[in-house]
Amino acid sequence: xxxxxxxxxxxxxxxxxxxxxxxxxxxxxxxxxxxxxxxxxxxxxxxxxxxxxxxxxxxxxxxxxxxxxxxxxxxxxxxxxxxxxxxxxxxxxxxxxxxxxxxxxxxxxxxxxxxxxxxxxxxxxxxxxxxxxxxxxxxxxxxxxxxxxxxxxxxxxxxxxxxxxxxxxxxxxxxxxxxxxxxxxxxxxxxxxxxxxxxxxxxxxxxxxxxxxxxxxxxxxxxxxxxxxxxxxxxxxxxxxxxxxxxxxxxxxxxxxxxxxxxxxxxxxxxxxxxxxxxxxxxxxxxxxxxxxxxxxxxxxxxxxxxxxxxxxxxxxxxxxxxxxxxxxxxxxxxxxxxxxxxxxxxxxxxxxxxxxxxxxxxxxxxxxxxxxxxxxxxxxxxxxxxxxxxxxxxxxxxxxxxxxxxxxxxxxxxxxxxxxxxxxxxxxxxxxxxxxxxxxxxxxxxxxxxxxxxxxxxxxxxxxxxxxxx
Ligand code: 6AU
Numbered sequence: 001x002x003x004x005x006x007x008x009x010x011x012x013x014x015x016x017x018x019x020x021x022x023x024x025x026x027x028x029x030x031x032x033x034x035x036x037x038x039x040x041x042x043x044x045x046x047x048x049x050x051x052x053x054x055x056x057x058x059x060x061x062x063x064x065x066x067x068x069x070x071x072x073x074x075x076x077x078x079x080x081x082x083x084x085x086x087x088x089x090x091x092x093x094x095x096x097x098x099x100x101x102x103x104x105x106x107x108x109x110x111x112x113x114x115x116x117x118x119x120x121x122x123x124x125x126x127x128x129x130x131x132x133x134x135x136x137x138x139x140x141x142x143x144x145x146x147x148x149x150x151x152x153x154x155x156x157x158x159x160x161x162x163x164x165x166x167x168x169x170x171x172x173x174x175x176x177x178x179x180x181x182x183x184x185x186x187x188x189x190x191x192x193x194x195x196x197x198x199x200x201x202x203x204x205x206x207x208x209x210x211x212x213x214x215x216x217x218x219x220x221x222x223x224x225x226x227x228x229x230x231x232x233x234x235x236x237x238x239x240x241x242x243x244x245x246x247x248x249x250x251x252x253x254x255x256x257x258x259x260x261x262x263x264x265x266x267x268x269x270x271x272x273x274x275x276x277x278x279x280x281x282x283x284x285x286x287x288x289x290x291x292x293x294x295x296x297x298x299x300x301x302x303x304x305x306x307x308x309x310x311x312x313x314x315x316x317x318x319x320x321x322x323x324x325x326x327x328x329x330x331x332x333x334x335x336x337x338x339x340x341x342x343x344x345x346x347x348x349x350x351x352x353x354x355x356x357x358x359x360x361x362x363x364x365x366x367x368x369x370x371x372x373x374x375x376x377x378x379x380x381x382x383x384x385x386x387x388x389x390x391x392x393x394x395x396x397x398x399x400x401x402x403x404x405x406x407x408x409x410x411x412x413x414x415x416x417x418x419x420x421x422x423x424x425x426x427x428x429x430x431x432x433x434x435x436x437x438x439x440x441x442x443x444x445x446x447x448x449x450x451x452x453x454x455x456x457x458x459x460x461x462x463x464x465x466x467x468x469x470x471x
Contacts, residue, residue, distance in 0.1 A: 008046070009179055015039055033193050037148060038072070041076055058116060064114055067116050068116070068135060074119050077118055090135070091107060093106065115135055122151060122166070123151045125157075144167065149168060149169065149172060149175065212397075218239065226404070234357070243269050244269060247440060257278070260445065261289060266296050269437060270301050276322070301331065303331075304333075309344065310347070314344035314345065314347045318349075330357045330359060332393055345358060345388065346386075349388075360383055362380065362398065391406060391436070394434075405437055411426070411440050413460075414443070
């Protein structure tokens with residue numbers, strides 16, 4: 001095996017999979033050596049050879065039911081292993097789910113199947129840990145991961161801390177030692193890299209910190225962590241009232257909305273409206289709605305989905321006939337314009353003394369939504385710099401801060417879609433996918449018995465939340 005690894009190291013050097021110079025790794029660390037195994041797809045023989053040697057590291061091979069390659073580089077390697085050894089493969093979607101909470105993992109598998117993860121290079125281990133999290137969420141058991149190169153920057157520790165055994169073909173030092181032996185690099189280069197490795201380690205990550213912590217804490221605990229005063233109040237209110245229901249009163253008559261609010265008020269945390277669809281709108285409607293919100297203790301959300309440059313968004317929020325900034329406790333906004341949307345919305349609040357909060361529309365429930373993984377990550381980063389942001393409108397567990405709130409629409413018990421692209425899940429599915437506050441619209445507004453629907457959604461959502469924090 002050692003001979004094979006030495007030969008392979010030289011081949012990797014020759015095909016430019018190992019490069020020396022100044023590079024930045026995926027997790028933002030500077031490095032004098034960069035191993036880029038994406039080129040392997042251009043060398044099928046080497047790809048096959050490396051896949052076979054890698055699979056030879058598997059412990060307890062008879063008990064492996066599935067393998068999963070981490071996209072993209074490890075995917076062809078996993079495919080070769082799968083075909084060669086006749087082991088079924090699953091794929092974890094890399095792109096943000098444009099299709100609601102459906103199918104995070106592709107492939108056929110059974111709850112309890114054991115799965116080996118295949119990865120090309122490990123630095124901090126975060127890609128593997130994210131993969132482990134999603135596979136575990138689907139009921140797969142992960143005990144080991146096979147890796148071509150361990151960069152020795154803390155990834156192994158992070159992975160093993162999460163109870164997963166990691167086997168690698170090379171450590172970075174070993175790979176360079178083989179190259180030195182073959183006179184491909186000088187001893188100075190080896191020294192430089194060794195010195196670099198001693199100085200630079202990747203941030204510590206575990207499976208348990210981050211997003212899963214948010215899902216385990218109760219709302220009262222989370223209210224103490226929230227930096228936004230209104231997020232803190234909403235979290236407390238949900239615990240006090242025992243409800244996570246946000247009713248989407250998408251009705252076009254002011255009176256119908258008021259009637260529904262009177263009925264639903266005691267059972268909801270938030271009433272969400274689209275003020276611009278109301279045909280007989282005037283400000284007295286808002287006054288009455290405010291009275292109901294203080295009588296029954298629920299918050300008001302205007303789902304305006306602001307999405308323009310700061311100046312326009314600011315005017316839309318503050319001015320016009322709706323004067324949204326004056327009355328809406330919460331609003332929604334698309335992060336697409338970047339930080340200036342938050343600056344603009346904040347500016348509109350300069351004369352408002354009540355607490356206000358913004359939910360960023362980070363993922364959408366509609367079929368084919370364009371909210372890609374890169375977009376989602378950028379939106380999550382945007383929310384970290386503003387205490388006006390109270391959370392994200394999203395379909396899955398995409399952020400870790402327990403002080404932020406996941407608002408998830410697309411919930412209906414009797415249908416899986418409408419005929420205009422909306423996609424529905426059940427209360428249990430969305431709560432397990434991280435939903436804290438859950439939007440139900442037509443599931444209630446179109447029901448012949450509205451009160452019993454309200455109670456049914458409220459109770460199912462609350463039971464799912466209780467189950468999530470206790471399991
Ligand atoms: O339950 P429904 O389908 O009758 O209503 C869902 C509500 C509507 C949408 O405008 C809104 O939720 N919504 C949002 C929000 C809240 O921003 C985002 C999204 O991705 N999907 C979605 O349906 O009022």
